[in-house]
Amino acid sequence: MKTYQHYIDGQYVDPIGQRWFDSVDPYSGQAWARIPQGCAKDVDRAVAAASRAMREGPWATMTATERGKLMLRLADLVAKNAQRLAEIEVRDNGKLIAEMAGQMNYHPEWWRYFGGLVDKIEGRVMPIDKPDIFAFSRQEPVGVVGAMTAWNSPLLFIAWKCAPAIAAGCAVVIKPSEFTSASTLEYAALTREAGFPDGVFNVVAGYGPEAGAALVDHPDVAKITFTGSDTTGKLIYAQAARSMKRVSLELGGKSPNIVFDDCDLDQAASGVISGIFAATGQTCIAGSRLLVQNSIREDFTRRVKELGASARKGNPMSADTNIGPVTTPAQYKKILDYIGIAKAEGARCILGGGPAAASPELTGGQFVEPTIFVDVTPQMRIAREEVFGPVLSIMGFDDEAQAVQMANDTIYGLAAGVWTQDMGRAMRMSKAMKAGTVWVNTYRAVSFMMPFGGMKHSGIGRESGIAAIEGFLETKSTWISYAKGGPANPFVLR
Numbered sequence: 001m002k003t004y005q006h007y008i009d010g011q012y013v014d015p016i017g018q019r020w021f022d023s024v025d026p027y028s029g030q031a032w033a034r035i036p037q038g039c040a041k042d043v044d045r046a047v048a049a050a051s052r053a054m055r056e057g058p059w060a061t062m063t064a065t066e067r068g069k070l071m072l073r074l075a076d077l078v079a080k081n082a083q084r085l086a087e088i089e090v091r092d093n094g095k096l097i098a099e100m101a102g103q104m105n106y107h108p109e110w111w112r113y114f115g116g117l118v119d120k121i122e123g124r125v126m127p128i129d130k131p132d133i134f135a136f137s138r139q140e141p142v143g144v145v146g147a148m149t150a151w152n153s154p155l156l157f158i159a160w161k162c163a164p165a166i167a168a169g170c171a172v173v174i175k176p177s178e179f180t181s182a183s184t185l186e187y188a189a190l191t192r193e194a195g196f197p198d199g200v201f202n203v204v205a206g207y208g209p210e211a212g213a214a215l216v217d218h219p220d221v222a223k224i225t226f227t228g229s230d231t232t233g234k235l236i237y238a239q240a241a242r243s244m245k246r247v248s249l250e251l252g253g254k255s256p257n258i259v260f261d262d263c264d265l266d267q268a269a270s271g272v273i274s275g276i277f278a279a280t281g282q283t284c285i286a287g288s289r290l291l292v293q294n295s296i297r298e299d300f301t302r303r304v305k306e307l308g309a310s311a312r313k314g315n316p317m318s319a320d321t322n323i324g325p326v327t328t329p330a331q332y333k334k335i336l337d338y339i340g341i342a343k344a345e346g347a348r349c350i351l352g353g354g355p356a357a358a359s360p361e362l363t364g365g366q367f368v369e370p371t372i373f374v375d376v377t378p379q380m381r382i383a384r385e386e387v388f389g390p391v392l393s394i395m396g397f398d399d400e401a402q403a404v405q406m407a408n409d410t411i412y413g414l415a416a417g418v419w420t421q422d423m424g425r426a427m428r429m430s431k432a433m434k435a436g437t438v439w440v441n442t443y444r445a446v447s448f449m450m451p452f453g454g455m456k457h458s459g460i461g462r463e464s465g466i467a468a469i470e471g472f473l474e475t476k477s478t479w480i481s482y483a484k485g486g487p488a489n490p491f492v493l494r
C-alpha cells in the first residue's frame with residue numbers, strides 16, 4: 001500500500017498528528033492507499049505557506065505573463081500524466097476509466113484557458129466627475145483560497161477551482177474528499193515540476209469536520225470554493241460568514257430531463273440514460289427526473305427501460321463496462337434506502353430496484369441495479385431529494401406550461417435537459433428553466449469556456465468561463481489628486 005503525505009510549501013510532509021487512514025478501492029473492496037489525516041495544525045501550516053507565497057518571494061513579484069507560462073507548463077504535464085492520474089481516480093472512486101480518462105485528457109484545457117487569461121486582467125481608468133483627479137481601479141487577488149472537493153471528479157474540480165484562482169494570483173490550500181485524496185496528492189508533484197513557487201499549491205488531506213472545518217475557520221483564508229452536498233454547503237456558508245469569507249458553492253441537484261413528443265426519440269432516450277446512469281448516477285448534474293409528454297409516455301418509457309437494461313455492470317477499469325460500483329458504503333446504503341422509500345411511497349419499479357445479484361465480476365464492489373420508477377408523483381421524496389445514484393423517476397406532463405411548472409418545482413436549480421425539434425419551444429424552455437445550465441438535445445456537456453453553477457439550493461457562483469476569475473479578485477479603487485491646494489472644507493464629503 002502506498003503511504004501518502006500532505007503537500008505543503010513545495011514539499012511532501014507527514015501529518016503533524018502522525019495519523020493516516022485507508023483509502024478503499026470501491027471495486028475490490030480492498031484498502032489500497034494510506035491517506036494522511038490532517039488536523040487544524042496541518043491546515044495552519046499550509047495556510048501560512050500560502051500567505052507567505054502571496055506576500056513575498058517569486059509568486060508575489062512575478063509578472064502575470066510569467067505566471068501564465070507556469071500554468072501552460074502544468075497543462076502539458078497533466079496531459080502527459082493523464083492516464084496515470086485517471087487510473088488513480090478509478091481506484092479511489094470506482095468510476096469508469098473511460099469517463100475519468102476523458103476528464104483527465106480534457107483537464108489541461110482549463111489551465112490553458114485561464115493561463116492565457118492571466119495577463120489580460122485589466123483595471124479601468126474612470127472619467128471621474130471631479131476636477132483634477134486621476135481615478136482608476138485595479139484587480140487584485142482575493143487572498144489565500146481554501147478549496148474543498150467532492151469524491152466524484154476530484155481532479156476535474158481542481159482544474160475548475162484552481163486554474164482561475166491561480167490565474168488571479170492567489171495561492172490555494174486544497175482539502176480533497178477523504179474518499180478520493182490520492183489523485184490530488186499525486187497531482188501536487190506536477191505543480192512543482194511545472195515550476196510553481198513553494199506555497200502556491202498546497203494539499204492537506206483529511207476529514208471534512210476536522211481539516212475542512214479548520215480551513216473554513218482559518219482567519220488568513222479569504223475565500224472558500226466548495227463542491228459537495230447542499231447539506232455541507234449550508235454549514236460552510238454559515239461558518240464562513242463568521243470570518244466574512246467570500247464563498248462559492250457548487251452543490252447538488254434534482255435535474256429534470258424534459259422530453260417533448262416532437263423530439264428525436266432515440267436521441268432523447270440515449271441522453272436520458274446517459275444523464276442518469278453514467279457515473280452510476282453519482283453526478284451533481286444527474287437527470288434524475290424524467291418528465292415525458294403523456295402522448296409518448298408509454299413508448300418512451302419502454303425505450304428508456306430497454307436501453308437502461310442493456311447497461312453492463314463490472315470492473316470500472318474495463319473499457320466495456322457501463323456501470324461501476326458505488327463509491328462509498330454510506331452512499332450505497334443511501335441509494336438502497338431511497339429505493340425502499342420510493343417503493344413504500346407507492347412508486348412502481350420497472351427496472352432494477354435493489355443491489356446487483358452476486359456474480360464473480362461484481363465481488364467486493366457495492367453495485368446497485370440501474371433502477372427506474374414510474375407512477376411517481378411530484379410530492380414523493382424520490383421526485384424531490386437528491387439520491388446521487390442510478391435511480392430514475394418518470395413523470396408525465398401534458399403541455400409546455402405543465403412541464404415548466406413541474407421542472408421548476410424543486411429547491412435545486414443546477415441543470416435541465418430539453419428534448420424537442422421545435423426551436424421556438426427550445427428557446428422558451430431555456431428561458432423558463434430556473435437552472436444554471438440548460439441543455440437542448442444534448443446532456444452532460446461541459447467546457448472550460450462555459451459558466452457552470454447552480455441557482456437556488458444548487459449553489460452560489462459560477463465556475464469556468466471568463467467570469468469565473470472574478471470570484472478570485474477584489475476590485476481596488478485608487479484616487480490621485482493633482483489639484484493645487486488642499487480641500488476647501490475638510491468636514492464635507494467630496
Ligand code: NAD
Binds near residue numbers: 149209454
Ligand atoms: P460532501 O458535502 O459530503 O463533501 C464534500 C467535501 O466537503 C469533502 O471534501 C468533505 O470532506 C468536505 N466536508 C464535509 N464536511 C465538512 C465540514 N463540516 N467542513 C468543511 N468541509 C467539510 O459531498 P460529497 O459526498 O463528497 O459529494 C457529493 C455531493 O456533491 C452531491 O450532493 C453532489 O451533487 C455534489 N456535487 C456538486 C457538483 C457541482 O459542481 N455542483 C459536482 C459534484 C458533486
